[in-house]
Amino acid sequence: MAEPLSTNVTIEPCLEPSVYEYSLDGEKVKSTQSMSDHFTKILSRMELNDLRSEDAVVESSNEEERRIANGAKNTFGTFFEQMRQANIEVCALYDILSLVMSRRYFNLSANAADMDENLNTANPRQRELLTRQNQDILRKSWVSKRTSARQAADVLLSSYERFMKIINTTSGNLENFHAQLSNLRQRWKIRKQANTNKYLGDLSFRSAGSFYPYKMQFEVTKADSHKRTHTNSIDVIIPEELQVRVILKIEIETKDGEVLLRTYSTMMANDTIMNTNDNSYDSILENAQRTVFLKELFSQLCREASDITNIIQPAVMRNSIQCWILSDVIMTISLLRASEFDASTQNEQTLCGANIGLLEYALCALLRQQFLRNFHYSQLKPSTLMLGVPALRRIAGVNAFNYNQLKSISENKSILQTIIDLSQHQVVRARILNVLDNLATNCDINMTVNVSAFSSTTSTFGRVHIIVPGYDLLCRWSYMFQIEECQVKIQYKSHLIEFQHHIEEVQRFFINQIACFKFTTACTLAKIFGWSIVGSTMAPTVGRLTEIQFSAQLDHSNIPTSVGIRIGDDLQLQVAVRKRREQNDDTLMDDGSNERIGPSKGIKYDPINLDDYCGTSTLQKFEMFISGLLHQEKQQ
């Protein structure tokens, strides 16, 4: 039980054998010296060395001395152990002496050598007298030794009890300022100021590499007697600025007020914001440190905001930073006091898509990166290298880095820039996936979107496959898309198209592709049934994104009717028929606009409502329709 307490008190470990007086947080305790010294004095008074029967004790006390001399891991541990050992030994000695005194089991005999000497030198009578005298003297000495031993045992027992008391207090049985202070010291670095009897601790992240110039000391005092409770005899005084609870809120909104993300962070592991009732010193300190963290993070962001030379510079208000991450999306990062924070607006649905734990982790990681940069931390191999030089810079000279490489070393992305980049990408990605999702649900073909697992926070890869269910052998198109930060690239067939910032363009592109795909499948299907494409307008190019219209005229050698198909923006396949003139050709000859099939001009087509045909998809209905035509013809 001595072991876990080892860290409570810090006394110079190697000095332990020579500690004559130590102060337990300011209160001088002489116990170490007085007890052990007292004990050795008592032992020496007992003249144990004279007696063979007590050799064991002497040896063990020698051992004990050796143990003291060696110095052990910690003061309390060893001292406690020594006390216990000594107590056991003295108790055993005391028991032996008691047994001897009762003269039942043991007989005392003087040192054999002395006796022999005496016996040899005197006559028998004198010898008898001497023996009796000897026995008398022995008895007297034993009585005195017995009392001495009891004294020693008492001293040990009392100190043992005293230590037990201290130990028990630390486990919460008794109120004790020092015990709680030592408890606190296991978690915070607290130093006693030399002259003032004050206990000061530091809440800053300076030892981790923070350069935040802000006074963040707290003081530990004894609690006022009336405030003292059963478990709490300690009071912490923290600077006023840190007593408030602050919350970092991040909002991403579009210009029209649509909330894309609204989340907050308190840096609490369990995101309880309003747990203000908990007044234990530990939670006060933890809270203060969270406040420090958020304040430092926010001030860092503010500083960086002025350095960013974006198209629109981020605006720093009193407690918020606003920056445009896309042309129509604004991100607001604000630091709110708990009192300003309206919890009621933070209902479940507005916390869209943000995992609070993840956010906190990311923020911590960002700030830590900054700290490491402050120190330019890099391993020193060999150890003589200078501190504070970035690792790459170190090898730059030897590896003859050129100008551009050197430039890239000294370039660092600031925290705010990273946040902006990330959120930009997130928004763009969410929008693109949303577009694809909408398209997939609204068109009656099968559209699969796979997002690659190799996607990172600023780049996303994926594939889009489109097929018609049931006709997947007929036609199968696939696209690769890549979203790098806010740039979208789509690869299809052998083209690579880049889109920048314009989600609508991507949407147009896919609508176009789907229309083209539907049109192509319909034509292919018709070809299988023996139809031939007489004329078509296929404009599947990106150049004409604004106008989507594919149309074709299908003829069959056995059937005197022509079928016109058309597909437009609405992605609905329109079918129309007209009787083919027998003396054909002239349709093609006399008017070029004939090719352009449409109800507006040229030849009149009769529209067919595909819903009259049965089938699960438009394509199936279309199949029914053209095969129906063939069937009619055959019957005729």
Next chain:
Amino acid sequence: MVVAVVIQLPTGSYKSPAEAAEFYLDKLEKGGAKKTRPYQVDLTSYTSLTQSSKVVHVLSHSEYPASSFAFAEHSNNQMLVADNTFVALMNKLKTLRAFEIRLPKMEVRGTRFEYQDFIINLGIVNQSQTTKGLILEVAYVPMDETRDGYCLIQEFLQSFLNMTKPMVQKAITEQLSNWLRSLKDKKDVEYTPSISLLQYLDIFLNMRKQPNE
């Protein structure tokens, strides 16, 4: 990373190297090369006072601002590449009377151009106030294979500066031709920036030997 050819440009037909430089600059700019920043190469030679006047050449190049290149004369060793603080160390040795600067310093000052994948450095060589000649470095950046890079640079010189193939072949330094030969023998020999600096050193030492005009 880079393959570079360093040559001394003929200035015979012009009144002065400065005029020749003007001509070449004009040619490069008309050809579409973009001026980027100044360019500079320095050579300082330290003569040993302890060992029968052994010479150590220390070079620095503005393209590799963090590095110094050192070469001990009459040794078969490769070039020593070090931080640019190496100069300070040599100067320290100089004050300790281990070395002295007996030979004049040489420097190239000029302009750096970029043209697509090529980097062109053109500058005038000075040896303590006297102009010694004109130097041209053409580097092909995206290449590791010296041989192909060398061919491309050769073509570049031919088309850009109207140099004939034999002219180019005559102009290249011994260092580079040594390198090309070793490349022929065994396949994978990497080109390092120190080879560029060795080419400079060759030209500098040749120029030093020439009498001042």
Next chain:
Amino acid sequence: MEPAQILITQNRAFPSLEYVLQGSIQDDSVHLLKARLQGLCDNITGEVEQFDDHEIVYTLRIPGASSVSLRVRYAIDDIPNPIYHLRYVASAELDKSQSVSVRQFHDCCVTKNIQIFLQDLGFAYDHEFFAKGDIFRKGRMKITVAKISTLAERNRSDMNPMAMRRPFTNSCFVEMSLIGSMHDDKVGDEMKSFSEQLKPLISLDKIDQKR
């Protein structure tokens, strides 16, 4: 100014003074010192940084002047391409007013062929040693606790290099150093006050290099 340009100018005005305090501690109490340092020093990565270096000293005898030594050091565990660190360390100026020893210092990183290069320049092999231990950082200060060992036999490549090491003494060498630009009393005081905190365990002092 452009970043690369800044870098060049930074290096030209390179700090060239080293402030040093040295001491030694017995092997069996070194763990106490390490524990203490770990508590006092900056804890950036959360673990103690270790090193294992090999240093070779080359000396050039200059007729009519004192000889010059250059130290080449590299980390054995820095594979595959160790950084070779070349240092010139002058003997310490034992100025009474300074609380720490101050010595002139020049360093640079060089390529692997430095050893042959130095020999070409007339430098002769002097001695070599291994240093293995821990590094602690406290602000600008660097504290190394190292076990120094020599090579039992030189020029024998057939043996395992680790087996050839023979420790010099049964104590560890402790050095607190800081590289600064000019004479600055503050630096000395800063170092001295930190060394005070290690006092009962080890007393770091300025040591006369002429041994």
